[in-house]
Every structure is written in C-alpha cells, then in structure tokens.
Amino acid sequence: MKLELVATATFGLEAVVRREIEALGYKILRTEDGRVTYMGDERAIVRSNLWLRSADRVYVRMGEFKATEFEELFQQTKALEWESIIPLEGAFPVVGGSVKSVLHSVPACQKIIKKAVSVRLSEFYCRETMPETGAEYRIRFIAHKDSFLMLMDTSGGGLHKRGYRVRDVAAPIKETLAAALVQLSFYRKDRVLVDPCCGSGTIPIEAAMIARNMAPGLGRSFAAEGWDIIGAGVWKDERRAAYAAMDAGEPLHITGMDIDPRAVRAAKENAEEAGAVDDIDIVKMDMTAWEPGAGIPKGAGKDDHVVVISNLPYGKRVGDDAGIKAIYAHIREMMESCPNWSFFLLTSDKELEKEIGRKADRRRKLYNGTIETQFYQFHGTRPPKKEEA
Numbered sequence: 384m385k386l387e388l389v390a391t392a393t394f395g396l397e398a399v400v401r402r403e404i405e406a407l408g409y410k411i412l413r414t415e416d417g418r419v420t421y422m423g424d425e426r427a428i429v430r431s432n433l434w435l436r437s438a439d440r441v442y443v444r445m446g447e448f449k450a451t452e453f454e455e456l457f458q459q460t461k462a463l464e465w466e467s468i469i470p471l472e473g474a475f476p477v478v479g480g481s482v483k484s485v486l487h488s489v490p491a492c493q494k495i496i497k498k499a500v501s502v503r504l505s506e507f508y509c510r511e512t513m514p515e516t517g518a519e520y521r522i523r524f525i526a527h528k529d530s531f532l533m534l535m536d537t538s539g540g541g542l543h544k545r546g547y548r549v550r551d552v553a554a555p556i557k558e559t560l561a562a563a564l565v566q567l568s569f570y571r572k573d574r575v576l577v578d579p580c581c582g583s584g585t586i587p588i589e590a591a592m593i594a595r596n597m598a599p600g601l602g603r604s605f606a607a608e609g610w611d612i613i614g615a616g617v618w619k620d621e622r623r624a625a626y627a628a629m630d631a632g633e634p635l636h637i638t639g640m641d642i643d644p645r646a647v648r649a650a651k652e653n654a655e656e657a658g659a660v661d662d663i664d665i666v667k668m669d670m671t672a673w674e675p676g677a678g679i680p681k682g683a684g685k686d687d688h689v690v691v692i693s694n695l696p697y698g699k700r701v702g703d704d705a706g707i708k709a710i711y712a713h714i715r716e717m718m719e720s721c722p723n724w725s726f727f728l729l730t731s732d733k734e735l736e737k738e739i740g741r742k743a744d745r746r747r748k749l750y751n752g753t754i755e756t757q758f759y760q761f762h763g764t765r766p767p768k769k770e771e772a
Contacts, residue, residue, distance in 0.1 A: 384467075384612065387412065387444040388423045389534060390435060392559075395749040399437045399563045407434060420444060425613045428537045429621045432607065433600040436562035436593070439541055442523065442534035443468060451485045451529050453495050460499035460533065466507040468535055470611045472517030475500055479524035486526060496524055496533075518609030539606030546602035547657035550649035552583045556694045556729075560751060562589040562599065564758065567747065568727045570594075570690045572635060574766075575683045579670035580693045580710075581639030584650025584663070590692070591659035594635050598625035602657075638680030640668040671713040675721050688723045688766040694751070695730040711738040718761060725763040731756045 388409075392400040394417055401411055401419050407430055412420045419438075423431070431441045446463045450456040469475055477493045477500075486492055500522065504513050521536040543559040564586060570576050572594035578586045592599060601622065608618055639650050647667045654660040664680055676684045683689045696707055718726065718741065728735065731754050736742055745760040 384424055386423055386425070386427070387420060388427060388431060388537075389418050389420050389442040389444050390431065390438040391418045391440050391442065392438050393417075393557075393563075393750050395747055396437050396560070396563045399566055400435065402566075403435050403437060404431070407431065426617055426621070428607050428613060429617050432538055432542070432605045433598045433621055433625055435542060436589070436599050437559050437566065439543070439559060440536060440538040441542070442536055442538075445522075445533040445535055447530060447532045449529055450531050453486065453491065456486060456492065456495050456531065457499045459531070460496050461503045463503070463533060465500050465503050468610070468612060469500075469504060469520045470517060471504075471508045471510070472514055473520045473611075474515040474517060475504075475513075475520045475522055477522045477524065479522075479526065481526035483528045484526040485529055492524060492526065496522065518611075519606055520610070521606065537605065537607035537610075540603070542600065544603060545599050545657070547588065547653055548583065548585075549656045550583065550652045552643070552646045552649050555583050556585050556751060558585055558589060558599070560749065561585040561694075562593065563749075564692055564694075564727060564729060565590045565593055567758065567760070568690055568692050569688075569725050569762070570692065572630075573633070575636040575680060575687060575689045576638070577680050577683060577689060577691050578639045578693050579668075579673060579691065580695055581641050581650055581665070582646050582694065584639050584646075584653045584665060586692050586694065587637050587639040587650070587663045587665070588654055588657045588659050590637055591635055591654075591662040592657065594630070594637075595659070595662065596628055596630045597658070598628070601625055635662040636681060636683075637662055638664045638666065638683075640666045640670060640673065640679070642667070642669045671709045673713070673717075675717060675724070685721045686723060688725075688763060689721070690725050690727070691717075692727045693729070695728055695732075695735075697731045697754075697756075707732070708738065711735070715739045715741075721763070723763045723766070726759075726761040728759045728761070729756050730759070733757070735759055 404421050409421045409423050448459040477497045481487045523534045525532040543557040545558050576590050650665045654663050743759040744762040747758040
C-alpha cells in the first residue's frame, strides 16, 4: 500500500529529519515548518518509528482541505478513505489544534470530525455504531488559516521516549534534540566527544547510539504495532534487522561530566539502561576545573581533534550569574589553548559570543521545549584527511 507519511519535527530540525528519512531510502515530497512529508508503505511506518532519531512522531497523511463551516468540515472529512486504515473494531480518538482559522473551537472540530469518521465507517462496515474495542488509530487534525490537515498517529508516545530514561534531572534535554545536536556536529565514532555539563547523560547516550548504529526505537512499542494493515511479522523482521545492524566494533571515546553527583548517578543509570554504559565515561567534575590533556577524557589532548557538545546551563538550569560566567571564561580559555577542538553549544543566552570573545562559525535557532535557543558552532581546525576518512 502506497502511503504519504509525515514526520513532525521541532522547528529548526526539519533538515536533519529530512536527511534521516532519505538515509532510510524514502522519497521526500516536501519539507515545511515542523514537518517532512514522504512516500512509503506499511514497512516504512515500522522502519521510520524504529530509526528516526530527531523526529517527534510519524503520521499517515489522510488528506488536506479547506473548511470555513462545520458542514463543510463534516463532508470533507467524511469523503476521506478512513476504512483503508481503520478496521471494524478500531478505536479512533480525535485530537488537534486550530490557529488563525474561522473554525477556531477545538472541541467543536473534534466532535464534527469524530462524527464524520464514524458515519463513514458505519456505512462501510454496515454497522449502526462502531464498537471501538480494538487497537488505537488516533486522528490528529491541524487547522491553520482554514486549511485542515488530517493525520493518523502511528507512533503513540513521542519518539523522544526511547525507554532508557530511568532517572531524570531538572530541565533535561529531549532525546530527539540531543540526537540532532550530535548529527549537526563534527562527531564521528573515531573521534573524542565530551559533554562537560551532561546532566542525565542524554547527549553522550545519543552519541553512543549513533556511533553504534543502534536504532533509537528498539526499546519501546508503538501505536501502529496493533494495526491490521501491518503484520506482526513485519515488526519482528525489522527489529531483527535493526539488531543485526548494530556496530560493536572499535571502542568509543565519549565522556560526560557534571558537577552534580545526582546527575552523574542519573547519567550512569540511563546509560546502562540504553546499553551504552561501556561506551561512555561519566565522571563528577566541575567543568571550570577541567584541564584538557590531564587524562579526562581519555585521548583528549590539546592537539587532538575533539568535539565538545553541551546543553549549557540557562533558564531553569542556571545556578547563578557568576557560575555561568565562570563556565564561559573557561570555554574561552579552552578555545584559545586547543585550536583543534570544536565546540557545539546550545543556550538561550544571546550574549554567549560576546562573553566568549568569538563569533560562532555557524548558528542555528532551535527550540528546547518552549525555550528559544541558539546552537552555536565554533569550528576547530580541520583534521587530517586520513582521520576524516
């Protein structure tokens, strides 16, 4: 069955998600703010949920239309082929949102859409009412400027819920965003990676999973696992293939450090749950006391080509102004003494470049939850071509 699939993404990560989809071998139809639409089939639903690292969810695109009256919304919704996905017993709750649309009442839109789908399915299955006792086929509508996009959620819980986060700390970075930061950096599995403010370890864990080619969705379940259009054998085959694709080759050189002992404990527990505890050194350390070349992390000398990626303290994560200024001052010293090192720093602080005394080579606006941030990229010298290869 040919399907139009939609992978949603945090604003600013669309290009990263697009590259991930292309790497899976699927044709991109269009890229818009917050979502990437591509062609696939039933197996693409499985592979996308298992493998997409930076997408929020994967949906089946059911249709799109204009509607400015409730009767129009009802008839246009009823005209879509819901029976191609939803079986007789399928449960189909409706959720959504409306922005700058005449039909601005979300509860009213939910009620109309629910009724339209129910009528369509009742007529198709020759039933007065639908039992809705089976698997869930959650319908999501996005109303924007009177245009209604109708989607069906294949993921269930957001794709950031990998299943390895057993212990948390204040203001953690989402797994999907952490994976994107790693992919936007210069990190490769033969290089040293350091997160000097690692919190619960999300960035180092995602880096290890990328280096080991571990499918991020292997440790969880998805809404579409109960769908009739996808056989259980497809999920089993794709999971088996994902396990076989893991790279257990050369040792990795990834280090996470944090000043908070609770964060260190959380990072270690999460790394163990993710199956990455042997790939990451997690140490308690004040990053302002971190001296490159002093043995932490292993293999990170001043002349090496090290990648530093960190979600720096800001907002709720800021302890005090003096503390963050000390971190900035130390980063500045490290950049000056380690010209081969590359720094990739996420923060909402617009004064970062001024404090560090250097303009970023690249900047990208990203959202960490509802907080607008910048991903500052300070490039070190290029490594020799042999190392790049």
